[in-house]
Every structure is written in C-alpha cells, then in structure tokens.
Amino acid sequence: MDTIQPATAMYDNDVTCRTLGIQLDDLGPGRARMRMRVAGTMANGHGSVHGGYLFLLADAAFAYASNSHGPAAVAQHAQVTFLRAAAVDEELVAEAVERGRAGRTGVYDVTVRRASGEVVAEFRGQSVMLSGRPVNGPGH
Amino acid sequence: MDTIQPATAMYDNDVTCRTLGIQLDDLGPGRARMRMRVAGTMANGHGSVHGGYLFLLADAAFAYASNSHGPAAVAQHAQVTFLRAAAVDEELVAEAVERGRAGRTGVYDVTVRRASGEVVAEFRGQSVMLSGRPVNGPGH
Amino acid sequence: MDTIQPATAMYDNDVTCRTLGIQLDDLGPGRARMRMRVAGTMANGHGSVHGGYLFLLADAAFAYASNSHGPAAVAQHAQVTFLRAAAVDEELVAEAVERGRAGRTGVYDVTVRRASGEVVAEFRGQSVMLSGRPVNGPGH
Amino acid sequence: MDTIQPATAMYDNDVTCRTLGIQLDDLGPGRARMRMRVAGTMANGHGSVHGGYLFLLADAAFAYASNSHGPAAVAQHAQVTFLRAAAVDEELVAEAVERGRAGRTGVYDVTVRRASGEVVAEFRGQSVMLSGRPVNGPGH
Numbered sequence: 001m002d003t004i005q006p007a008t009a010m011y012d013n014d015v016t017c018r019t020l021g022i023q024l025d026d027l028g029p030g031r032a033r034m035r036m037r038v039a040g041t042m043a044n045g046h047g048s049v050h051g052g053y054l055f056l057l058a059d060a061a062f063a064y065a066s067n068s069h070g071p072a073a074v075a076q077h078a079q080v081t082f083l084r085a086a087a088v089d090e091e092l093v094a095e096a097v098e099r100g101r102a103g104r105t106g107v108y109d110v111t112v113r114r115a116s117g118e119v120v121a122e123f124r125g126q127s128v129m130l131s132g133r134p135v136n137g138p139g140h
Numbered sequence: 141m142d143t144i145q146p147a148t149a150m151y152d153n154d155v156t157c158r159t160l161g162i163q164l165d166d167l168g169p170g171r172a173r174m175r176m177r178v179a180g181t182m183a184n185g186h187g188s189v190h191g192g193y194l195f196l197l198a199d200a201a202f203a204y205a206s207n208s209h210g211p212a213a214v215a216q217h218a219q220v221t222f223l224r225a226a227a228v229d230e231e232l233v234a235e236a237v238e239r240g241r242a243g244r245t246g247v248y249d250v251t252v253r254r255a256s257g258e259v260v261a262e263f264r265g266q267s268v269m270l271s272g273r274p275v276n277g278p279g280h
Numbered sequence: 281m282d283t284i285q286p287a288t289a290m291y292d293n294d295v296t297c298r299t300l301g302i303q304l305d306d307l308g309p310g311r312a313r314m315r316m317r318v319a320g321t322m323a324n325g326h327g328s329v330h331g332g333y334l335f336l337l338a339d340a341a342f343a344y345a346s347n348s349h350g351p352a353a354v355a356q357h358a359q360v361t362f363l364r365a366a367a368v369d370e371e372l373v374a375e376a377v378e379r380g381r382a383g384r385t386g387v388y389d390v391t392v393r394r395a396s397g398e399v400v401a402e403f404r405g406q407s408v409m410l411s412g413r414p415v416n417g418p419g420h
Numbered sequence: 421m422d423t424i425q426p427a428t429a430m431y432d433n434d435v436t437c438r439t440l441g442i443q444l445d446d447l448g449p450g451r452a453r454m455r456m457r458v459a460g461t462m463a464n465g466h467g468s469v470h471g472g473y474l475f476l477l478a479d480a481a482f483a484y485a486s487n488s489h490g491p492a493a494v495a496q497h498a499q500v501t502f503l504r505a506a507a508v509d510e511e512l513v514a515e516a517v518e519r520g521r522a523g524r525t526g527v528y529d530v531t532v533r534r535a536s537g538e539v540v541a542e543f544r545g546q547s548v549m550l551s552g553r554p555v556n557g558p559g560h
Contacts, residue, residue, distance in 0.1 A: 010185035013185045016184055042155070042156055043154075043156060047153065050200075052156065052193075052200065053156070053192075059191050076221065077222070081217050082217070082218075
C-alpha cells in the first residue's frame with residue numbers, strides 16, 4: 001500500500017493526464033489501468049485517433065505501473081504495434097501489467113482496448129529505477 | 141512534387157498537430173521535419189515533458205515522411221528510446237528520414253532534438269502502404 | 281489439429297533448429313514451447329551466451345506459434361529485452377503465446393527462462409500472414 | 421586507438437563469431453562492420469536464412485561498436501525489421517554506426533545488406549556501459 005502512495009501523488013502532478021481527461025481507474029503493485037475518451041482534437045490527417053495519443057495513453061499506464069513499487073522509475077524504451085484504428089468519441093482503456101524485473105530494469109506490457117474489448121494497440125515499455133535496491137539478478 | 145501534395149493536404153486535416161502547434165517545417169520524398177514548443181500542459185508527474193508527447197511529435201514526422209511518396213501509408217509499429225529529458229517551454233525539432241523500403245513496408249528514423257542540438261529521443265517507425273505499387277523486393 | 285500439421289512439417293525442414301538441438305516441446309493454436317541447451321560454441325566475447333542465440337531461440341518459438349493456424353506467416357519485426365545472462369550448459373526454455381491478431385498481422389510474446397524459472401529475455405514478434413483469410417479488423 | 425584494443429581482444433574470445441565464420445572487417449570509435457556467409461545449416465523451415473542468424477550477425481556488429489569506446493558495454497534491448505529474405509550461400513554484411521549516447525546508454529543502428537547492396541534487415545540496439553564515466557546528460 002505504502003508503495004502505491006507515491007504513484008497517486010504522481011497523478012496529482014500529472015498535468016498531461018489531467019488535461020487530457022485520462023483517468024487512473026486502478027493501481028496496484030506492478031499494474032495500472034487508465035481510461036481516455038478520444039477527443040475531437042486527437043484526430044490525425046487520416047481522420048482516426050492519432051497514434052501519438054494511443055501511445056501516450058499506454059505510456060501513462062506504463063508510468064504508473066512502473067512507479068507502483070515506490071522508488072521512482074523512468075521510461076527508457078517503449079514500442080507499440082498498432083492493430084486497429086479508433087475513432088473520435090470512443091472510450092479507450094489501457095491495462096498495464098508487469099512482465100518482469102531484474103536489477104534496475106523493468107518490463108511492462110500495456111494493452112489498449114476499445115469498449116467492445118477489441119485490441120487497438122499492444123505496447124511494451126522498459127523502465128529503469130533511479131534509486132532504491134535493485135531486484136535480484138545481474139540486470140543492469 | 142506531386143507526390144508531396146497529399147501530405148500537405150494531410151496537414152490541413154491534421155487536427156492533432158494544429159491543436160498542439162506542431163509545425164511542418166520541411167517535407168520532401170521520404171523525409172519531414174516538424175517543430176513543437178513544449179506547453180505547460182505537456183508535463184508528466186515527474187515535472188518534465190511527458191514521453192507521450194515526445195513520441196507524438198516523432199510519430200507525426202514519421203507520418204508525413206511515410207506519406208510523402210503519394211500512396212497513403214499507415215503506421216504499423218514504432219519504438220522510441222528516451223535519452224534525455226526536456227522541459228516546459230523548450231522547442232523541440234523532429235527530423236524524419238527514410239531508412240529503406242521493400243514491398244509495402246517502409247522504415248523511418250526520427251531524431252528529436254532540443255534547440256542546443258542535444259538528442260532527446262531516437263524513434264524508429266515501420267509503415268505499410270495501403271495502396272499503390274509495392275517497391276521491388278519480396279517484402280510483405 | 282489440421283492447422284498444426286504444417287507447423288510440424290515445418291520442423292522437419294528446419295535445419296537451424298535441428299542443427300542447434302532446439303526441440304519443439306509443445307505446439308498448439310497460437311502457442312509453442314521450445315528448448316535449447318547452451319553449447320560451448322554459443323559464447324560471446326564476454327563469456328556468457330551470445331544474445332544472438334537467445335534471440336534465435338525466441339524467434340524460433342515465435343515462428344512455430346505464428347504458423348500454428350495453418351496459413352504461412354513470416355516475421356516482420358521483433359524486439360528483445362535482455363534481463364539476465366545465461367551460461368554455457370544451461371538449458372533454456374522459450375514459451376511463445378499469441379497476444380492478438382488483426383487483419384494479416386499477429387503479435388506474439390516469447391519469454392525465455394532458465395531451469396530455475398528466472399527470466400533471461402522477453403521477446404515480442406510481429407508476423408504477417410502471406411495468404412489465407414485476414415482476421416476481422418482493419419489491420420493491414 | 422587504445423579504446424579499440426579491448427574490442428579486438430573481445431573478438432579472440434568470441435567463440436560464436438569464430439565458429440560461424442563471422443569476420444570483423446572494420447572497427448572504429450562507435451562503429452563496426454562484420455561479414456557472414458549464410459551456411460546450409462542456417463536455413464529455416466521456409467527455406468531461407470533463419471531470422472535468428474540475421475539478428476545474430478547484426479547483434480555482433482552492435483556489440484563491437486558499443487564496446488569500441490573502451491569500457492565494457494552490454495546489450496539491453498534490440499529490435500529488428502526484416503525487409504527481404506536471404507538465401508543459403510549469400511554473403512551478408514552488417515554495418516553498425518552509433519546513433520547517440522547519453523549517460524551510460526548508447527543507441528546503435530545496424531544495416532544488414534546482401535552483396536548487391538539490397539537491405540535485408542534494419543536493426544537497432546540499446547546498450548548500457550557497465551563501468552567508466554557516463555556521457556554528459558541526465559540519461560539513465
């Protein structure tokens with residue numbers, strides 16, 4: 001529980017998520033779930049939601065999951081596969097789960113789904129802990 | 141030149157870039173350069189620019205570069221390595237160049253720099269052409 | 281079952297896996313498990329198993345999982361995070377599971393573990409079906 | 421110059437490269453070029469070179485480039501896009517160049533080409549220095 005407090009304090013300072021109406025629905029050790037409604041200002045030149053906002057939503061869930069253990073962690077690397085388009089006004093949910101940790105490195109998977117449950121994007125992020133005790137393993 | 145017209149028409153419809161003040165500085169076959177000033181609303185819970193916006197800027201440059209040949213192309217996959225933080229009010233420039241194409245697949249590299257020239261993030265995107273003639277090669 | 285036959289026929293022709301002693305332990309729709317003992321010839325300049333062989337093992341499991349549905353599929357993109365080193369003579373197991381499919385694109389996750397269960401590497405691959413009926417969705 | 425010596429000593433211990441006949445053609449600060457002939461034992465179930473060996477060749481070039489500065493560096497993350505198939509007996513060349521460094525993190529691009537110059541695969545790797553002085557920047 002104590003380890004979760006920094007993450008909720010983090011949300012209070014998270015101007016990006018609050019400006020975009022991204023809500024933190026659930027938070028636990030190594031996991032987070034966030035929700036965003038696609039605004040009209042999030043469309044790309046093809047008329048569907050800009051991939052940058054899909055990434056941003058997933059990246060936000062990743063940030064909360066990777067900071068859920070207490071010591072501050074930052075993103076080092078992330079990748080996303082876009083599987084389906086999403087439209088303005090759709091509500092999207094990003095669910096982040098911890099895949100594994102070694103040393104100061106953590107790997108997190110985030111799935112972005114539309115309300116019907118269809119997967120819009122699969123994201124994977126790699127974080128590094130800035131302080132605190134490394135997890136067992138020769139990881140870097 | 142003609143191949144560039146669809147890309148500039150694309151910018152007129154690009155609500156995301158225009159809302160965020162992302163400018164299209166340069167556009168040519170297989171390349172694009174875009175510019176964004178980090179707004180106060182783009183901060184993350186740690187106080188620097190949200191990684192989602194760094195990705196979004198790079199992804200936008202990738203979209204214009206991959207659509208510069210004429211036939212519409214969409215992003216399939218993208219990855220980013222975050223090398224340095226950037227702060228509110230900094231101006232960031234994303235430069236996209238084509239790495240290669242085969243079949244309907246294209247690979248594009250985007251470097252995001254701050255005004256001093258320091259690299260903030262390195263992005264690589266993979267696009268797929270939705271129509272038009274595939275480039276020579278057994279690519280998919 | 282019928283959909284699995286092409287995959288086992290594929291193993292008979294898989295000179296790489298048979299030469300390296302990589303065994304196909306389990307195979308089902310969208311999943312595969314493979315096993316490899318680290319040979320003395322697989323060491324890198326630092327004295328542990330070469331990352332290329334860790335990737336190769338994961339990539340092999342990915343190939344069987346993505347071909348398990350029948351229509352031939354090939355790898356388009358793959359990424360790997362190295363979490364722990366592994367030594368000569370260790371036995372490694374790679375477990376591939378399907379993350380999702382849309383259109384002709386599939387996403388597969390592969391975890392490589394040592395005998396103790398510790399995770400050595402996390403791999404994610406994106407495949408494209410060369411023929412057959414696309415899965416529901418505007419995927420490419 | 422001195423910084424290159426550890427890398428050549430590394431080659432003497434590199435059982436993988438020497439066993440597979442992978443040659444180190446060129447080595448300099450932040451770059452390396454390696455060469456491999458596709459052996460009959462490197463075929464996959466589809467009859468072309470196994471993607472694992474394409475990755476391995478690129479990963480080897482990445483390792484030498486990222487160790488060329490002196491302090492030992494190891495791979496943390498790597499990704500590859502497969503653009504064209506390659507056949508048994510073809511000679512492949514992997515050229516690694518440094519994309520950038522910050523803190524202990526380095527980013528390297530490797531292009532794998534066949535003799536005709538056609539690109540077979542584009543690889544990007546992220547390394548971490550295990551010791552030595554970090555490069556200027558708040559990188560992690």
